[in-house]
Amino acid sequence: MITSPAWKDKKYAVLGLARSGRATVEALLAAGANVLVWDDRAEAREPFAGRCAIGDPLEADLTGYAGVVVSPGVPLNTHPIKPHADSFGVPVIGDIELFAQARANLPPHKVVGITGTNGKSTTTALVHHILKTAGVPTTMGGNIGLPILEQEPLPAGGVYVLELSSYQIDLTYSLDCYIAVLLNVTPDHLDRYDGDFEKYVAAKIRLFEMQEADGLKLIGTSDAASSAAYERFFESAQPVTRQEYPDQPDWPSLQGPHNRENVSAAILTAFWFDIPESSLDQALRTFPGLPHRMQRVAEISGVAYVNDSKGTNTAASAPALAAFDNIHWILGGLAKEPGLGECEAELPHVKAAYTIGKAGPQFATLLEGRVPVEQCETLDRAVASAAAKAEAGDTVLLSPACASFDQYADFEKRGDHFRELVEGLK
Known part of the structure; x- marks a missing residue:
């Protein structure tokens, strides 16, 4: 504790x-x-x-x-x-502010704080995995894993890796991160910011404003808002780009173009901690990935079933669509924005769509005439129908592009239900 x-x-x-x-x-x-x-x-x-x-x-x-x-x-x-x-x-x-207050009495350590609309969970877990693989005392917390105050203090030289939502940043005033990471900023959670995207961006940027002058800022450049943040903090920042990595096919849990940004941020962090290249390579190959984020749960009769329930907005679901071909796409729930957003560009990967939840009819209308679409209303029906139509080499993908709260307590419950339904197909 x-x-x-x-x-x-x-x-x-x-x-x-x-x-x-x-x-x-x-x-x-x-x-x-x-x-x-x-x-x-x-x-x-x-x-x-x-x-x-x-x-x-x-x-x-x-x-x-x-x-x-x-x-x-x-x-x-x-x-x-x-x-x-x-x-x-x-x-x-919030509890992150209490952690910040407690740091003065902890053994000497460093904090890596990671935020962004999408990718922050994967990047947090990956940075933690890289440090652990290299033998650095480390733990992760914040918006992932165990509550940070519940965990035991790290020994001297330890690194706390924190995933930080904008809500958590709103509730802390003194968290000085050795490395602060902003992956991207796209419209999300705007109900918490009176519908004002600029307020949401400002909440993310406060992570940098709490840093001491020598703190490193890693900032994505894949969207307008994060690029503007990079320009603002240019003198103390390094850009996080979506560069191609020739070894990416050897990293099974880091597939898809979106993971290039996550990997870039993790590699830059590793360099800052002087992680040996051999340890870094091993960590990228052995990273297990996260539940509910492009998680391959089964292969049945040559059909892959992938749980991406954490795709709770269109920007989060688009990378999953880009990572596979011949997709039977299960989508819908409580929509956070109108339209298909970034998923539009990935529709050539979709073989058929199956809509669920409150936003199901809206998505069916948007997709009609572009891909075969079936209004299933519930996940049970969607999985059953997709399984009946999928052929060897296809992928049945749950990536709802929506929040879960119309039908489930959270995205984890939705993903768990998908996994249970797939298990029932065997």
């Missing part, structure tokens, strides 16, 4: 007791803080009865509190906790 003596005897409120919230409470308690906790679910509050004050921070007098710690899922632009905390002059923060 990561704690800080700076929290001792201070008062904090923690709103939301899912995994990161629970880890935050335990770390604060271990440091000797006084904690007020709340979750709308009584069963989530119950383990803290007798150990913490129980109460809704929205109804509390927050005078003298050091912070209100919220889940990244709490929308600061609409949730009443922000103006309530502001009225007492209390910052609304």
Whole structure:
């Protein structure tokens, strides 16, 4: 567990007791803080009865509190906790900010922070894998893996690799990354930024603004917004490009043109840490990939079944479409934007489409006359129909280009259901 003596005897409120919230409470308690906790679910509050004050921070007098710690899922632009905390002059923060505060008392280490609309999970896991392969003490956290405060401190010389969503960056004010990475910025989550893309871009760029002067900035140049960020920070930045790598066919979990950007960022990071070329080559070959991101779950009668449930917008799904041919594309859910976006250019790879969820009819209309399309409504029907029509050499690809919340709790549940359905075909 990561704690800080700076929290001792201070008062904090923690709103939301899912995994990161629970880890935050335990770390604060271990440091000797006084904690007020709340979750709308009584069963989530119950383990803290007798150990913490129980109460809704929205109804509390927050005078003298050091912070209100919220889940990244709490929308600061609409949730009443922000103006309530502001009225007492209390910052609304996340567990990443607490980690930043705890760093002064950890063994000497470095932090790599990785953000971007797409590719940040793969890049975070890849950087972690490269460091681990080279024998560098490392762990990953933030928007991936275990909550960072739940993890044990690294020994001296360790590297914390953090995937950071814009929501998490919004909730930290002092995270100084040794290397900060911005892969790309395309429209996403705009409901959290009042529909203003520039506010979303500004949230991402704050990762650089928190760095000390000697911090390295790695910035993608594949889109207008990230390219503009590169120009702004030109003197302290290096460009992350989508250059071709002749050895990419030897990296089974890093296929597709989009992974060139992820690999470029990871290789630049590895160079900065003086990772030997032999270790880097081994890591690229052995990287296992991530669940729900272009994850090959089975091959049945010569047909590949690929789970890309993490493709939750059109920009995220386009690379998966580009990586395969003869695709039976399962798409739909809760659309984040109108149209097919970057998927338009990849339609020649699509042999047939099967739409699901709330956006299914909209996608069917967009695809009609361009590829054979079937409105299936549910994933069960889509998998069954695609499996019946696919031939040896084809790929059945779940890459919805949509959020999952119309039919599933999250993209993981959607991907797990796809895998279960495919297992049932064997």
